[in-house]
Amino acid sequence: MSTVTLRDVKPLEAPASAEQPLVDEESRAWLRDLRPDAPARDDAIERLHALLLRGARFEVARRRATLPHLRGDELADLAMEAADDALMSVLRRLDDFQGRSRFSTWAYKFALLEAAVKLRKRAWQGREIPLEPETWNLFASARLAPDDQVEVSAVLDAVREGIADELTPHQRRVLIALAIDGVPIDVLAERLGSTRGALYKTLHDARRKLRAHLDERGLTLEHLLEES
Amino acid sequence: MEQRDPTTILRGLLGPAGPEVGCDTCFEELDRFVELELAGKDADAAIPGLRAHLAGCPACREEHESLLALASEQP
Numbered sequence: 001m002s003t004v005t006l007r008d009v010k011p012l013e014a015p016a017s018a019e020q021p022l023v024d025e026e027s028r029a030w031l032r033d034l035r036p037d038a039p040a041r042d043d044a045i046e047r048l049h050a051l052l053l054r055g056a057r058f059e060v061a062r063r064r065a066t067l068p069h070l071r072g073d074e075l076a077d078l079a080m081e082a083a084d085d086a087l088m089s090v091l092r093r094l095d096d097f098q099g100r101s102r103f104s105t106w107a108y109k110f111a112l113l114e115a116a117v118k119l120r121k122r123a124w125q126g127r128e129i130p131l132e133p134e135t136w137n138l139f140a141s142a143r144l145a146p147d148d149q150v151e152v153s154a155v156l157d158a159v160r161e162g163i164a165d166e167l168t169p170h171q172r173r174v175l176i177a178l179a180i181d182g183v184p185i186d187v188l189a190e191r192l193g194s195t196r197g198a199l200y201k202t203l204h205d206a207r208r209k210l211r212a213h214l215d216e217r218g219l220t221l222e223h224l225l226e227e228s
Numbered sequence: 229m230e231q232r233d234p235t236t237i238l239r240g241l242l243g244p245a246g247p248e249v250g251c252d253t254c255f256e257e258l259d260r261f262v263e264l265e266l267a268g269k270d271a272d273a274a275i276p277g278l279r280a281h282l283a284g285c286p287a288c289r290e291e292h293e294s295l296l297a298l299a300s301e302q303p
Contacts, residue, residue, distance in 0.1 A: 058298050063290075101259035105299045109259050112294045116287070152234045159241055179240035185251075185287045197252045200285055204250070207243035207284075214242075225239050 023099030055111030056082035082115035162213035248280035
């Protein structure tokens with residue numbers, strides 16, 4: 001099995017002819033009006049905030065079922081906070097915008113990120129995260145169909161062995177929290193004083209070790225993992 | 229605890245088989261990826277490893293789904 005790291009994969013620079021010309025007219029107008037010395041800057045910032053608020057509200061509406069205990073005004077406040085934070089991020093990173101998408105799409109992703117992270121954290125507010133790897137049980141939540149039982153059980157046994165023997169304590173803790181206990185990565189990052197990117201790197205490395213462990217035992221997986 | 233299909237658990241534990249980008253690159257490229265998808269272009273060829281990352285990272289996957297839905301509403 002080849003060793004692959006996250007850093008091995010770099011997005012290709014697509015040839016200029018393969019995509020739309022850099023910076024469409026509407027995006028150019030945003031960039032022009034948001035310049036620090038632009039005469040219409042205040043108006044542009046107000047319009048940008050409205051756009052970001054729309055994005056944040058969109059995300060809140062999509063995910064409100066995960067927060068049934070929150071009142072409508074609390075969700076509205078959360079969307080507003082997300083839009084405020086996204087506005088700061090967008091203005092801070094204006095120079096990063098390269099026109100490889102529409103400005104509005106580029107800006108929306110900041111609003112969605114801010115809203116999604118706030119919603120995940122709110123959903124887990126006050127909830128304890130089990131961070132003691134020795135207490136986990138891979139089978140506690142598994143419902144095995146009789147036809148799959150033997151094959152899947154063999155893989156699960158090997159995975160459990162790999163988790164115990166091959167992973168560092170930190171990798172074990174992160175893998176179990178994210179992949180078994182379903183803790184959102186942003187919530188875990190906050191509790192561990194880390195970042196989404198750093199935790200995903202840890203998760204990725206742990207997964208590679210587990211796959212190598214299964215490979216060494218001749219256990220093939222892809223037919224088991226195919227989406228039905 | 230909610231009962232889950234064991235293959236779902238295995239997918240989460242083992243992640244995607246192929247190479248993938250990390251969360252930071254995913255965020256940097258997500259808007260371009262979504263617009264390529266909406267334009268019917270080959271987003272996977274333009275940004276290799278991002279689709280695999282979405283399979284392995286629930287948070288980025290959710291944000292991709294939202295951005296795709298939101299961007300598709302734009303004129």
